[in-house]
Amino acid sequence: MAGLTYDQGPSLVAPLRLFLLAPLFLMLAAVAGIALGPDWLSGRWSPAALALTHLITLGYLGAVMQGALLQMLAVVLGSPMPWSGVLSWCGQLGLGIGSPLLAAGLLFGAPVCLGVASVALALAWLPFLAGVAVALSRALSGGEMDWPLRLAGLALPVTVLTGLALAGALAGLWSVPDLAGLVDLHAGWGLYGWILVLVVGVAYQVVPMLQITPAYPRRVTRALAWLLPAGLLAYTLEVLSGLPGLHWLGLAAAGGGSLVFAAATLTLQQRRRRKLADVTLDFWRLGLAALILSTLLYAGLGVLPDSLRTGAELSLGLLFLLGFAASVVNGMLYKIVPFLAWFNLQSQTGARAGTIPNMREMIDEAAGRRHFRLHVVAVCLLVPAPFLPAWLASLGLLALALSGHGLWLNLRAARAAFLAYGGRL
Amino acid sequence: MNKEILVDARWLEPPEPIERVLDALDRLGVGERIRFLIHREPLPLFPILDRLGYRHEVRLLDDGDFEILIRAG
Numbered sequence: 001m002a003g004l005t006y007d008q009g010p011s012l013v014a015p016l017r018l019f020l021l022a023p024l025f026l027m028l029a030a031v032a033g034i035a036l037g038p039d040w041l042s043g044r045w046s047p048a049a050l051a052l053t054h055l056i057t058l059g060y061l062g063a064v065m066q067g068a069l070l071q072m073l074a075v076v077l078g079s080p081m082p083w084s085g086v087l088s089w090c091g092q093l094g095l096g097i098g099s100p101l102l103a104a105g106l107l108f109g110a111p112v113c114l115g116v117a118s119v120a121l122a123l124a125w126l127p128f129l130a131g132v133a134v135a136l137s138r139a140l141s142g143g144e145m146d147w148p149l150r151l152a153g154l155a156l157p158v159t160v161l162t163g164l165a166l167a168g169a170l171a172g173l174w175s176v177p178d179l180a181g182l183v184d185l186h187a188g189w190g191l192y193g194w195i196l197v198l199v200v201g202v203a204y205q206v207v208p209m210l211q212i213t214p215a216y217p218r219r220v221t222r223a224l225a226w227l228l229p230a231g232l233l234a235y236t237l238e239v240l241s242g243l244p245g246l247h248w249l250g251l252a253a254a255g256g257g258s259l260v261f262a263a264a265t266l267t268l269q270q271r272r273r274r275k276l277a278d279v280t281l282d283f284w285r286l287g288l289a290a291l292i293l294s295t296l297l298y299a300g301l302g303v304l305p306d307s308l309r310t311g312a313e314l315s316l317g318l319l320f321l322l323g324f325a326a327s328v329v330n331g332m333l334y335k336i337v338p339f340l341a342w343f344n345l346q347s348q349t350g351a352r353a354g355t356i357p358n359m360r361e362m363i364d365e366a367a368g369r370r371h372f373r374l375h376v377v378a379v380c381l382l383v384p385a386p387f388l389p390a391w392l393a394s395l396g397l398l399a400l401a402l403s404g405h406g407l408w409l410n411l412r413a414a415r416a417a418f419l420a421y422g423g424r425l
Numbered sequence: 426m427n428k429e430i431l432v433d434a435r436w437l438e439p440p441e442p443i444e445r446v447l448d449a450l451d452r453l454g455v456g457e458r459i460r461f462l463i464h465r466e467p468l469p470l471f472p473i474l475d476r477l478g479y480r481h482e483v484r485l486l487d488d489g490d491f492e493i494l495i496r497a498g
Contacts, residue, residue, distance in 0.1 A: 208465075212438055273436040276438065342440050344442065346443075346447075
């Protein structure tokens, strides 16, 4: 029986270090976007758009996902990450230095920034990859439930190594034979293979456990065990071979898998046993709705006229990264951090019930909801931004900065409650 | 049979099940036991019980819930 085995997991401090770093990059991306003006709206491959994208994917999502995996592989695969304290330091230092330098390097085309960023990001990711590999190699297979995590564990090194190869090539350290193909592989494996598939693997565990729903039906986990890897394989072969038929095969598998996952999760959440208002649930519903819309928009890109396509591609990226990934990640943080804080506090102090804050008291519900509202405003203004006046995009970025600030304050509040009741970091 | 304290925490949100067990431990008299019912195996509870000096037995029930019997060690 799978379950949370926190006695094998790291202390609160290792993941929290990364969780507290992450919102700073959300704020930095938003402030940088405001400072850059409408440059980033000109297309997804513009230097400004690439810079902002990497602040969000590496700095924000990367830091949260590293922190979550530090304690979650023990949970899901029964195999704890080794060296979690060291990996957490490497992640904090490497992402903290590497993400802004990479963004600056992409923005200004500065080889020195790109070169130093590559070294820092290698520090953040290569030891982490080794830790994931050790944990995966020690884990016993739990069947279809494990599949997404194992696939994400494969997608991460592909994303990291293609990213480092691209950064090195742009820094002039070496050349790569097919730059455009490598960019497509990096983006596809990163966004789909790593982010989406990891969310699926984590959802299998945390949705039933923390949102008190029935388990994912067997037919869903079985279908996704085929659809998710098939989508990634078809996409990869399409990039490598250019055969047009593979695009539709990949779209059917990846799009079908995304829709099955979103529909199954929304259905389970509808059947949760306790119908209490919960900001995590709101974040998840928003995220899953954005995943459905992203899938439909991706499928429809091919039929859009050229005049709309550039803007629609940018909207798709914003919908997937902010609407889906950031929403789901925010929702998970509001469960994971209070639970880790409560559990570590209980373990360290041996306190009886009622003498320490419970999970709901670690982060104020109203403060979580304020953060959610700001996030909704940011998503609603930024997703259609390519088609709206530029000042609305700036307003959306302002909401994004405030939402990152709200998240940071809320995570700090959980840390403060932990310390105030005698917890030791 | 000695007195038994029933803690039915099925479908409660974490960490309330564990909090209820910790609360029941305070009320547990000599020779008594706690019968704890829960919808998932409460793995985080077990190291806490070990550290506090309690023994536990885990049984998977036919309906998929778990029964954990807890006694002083």
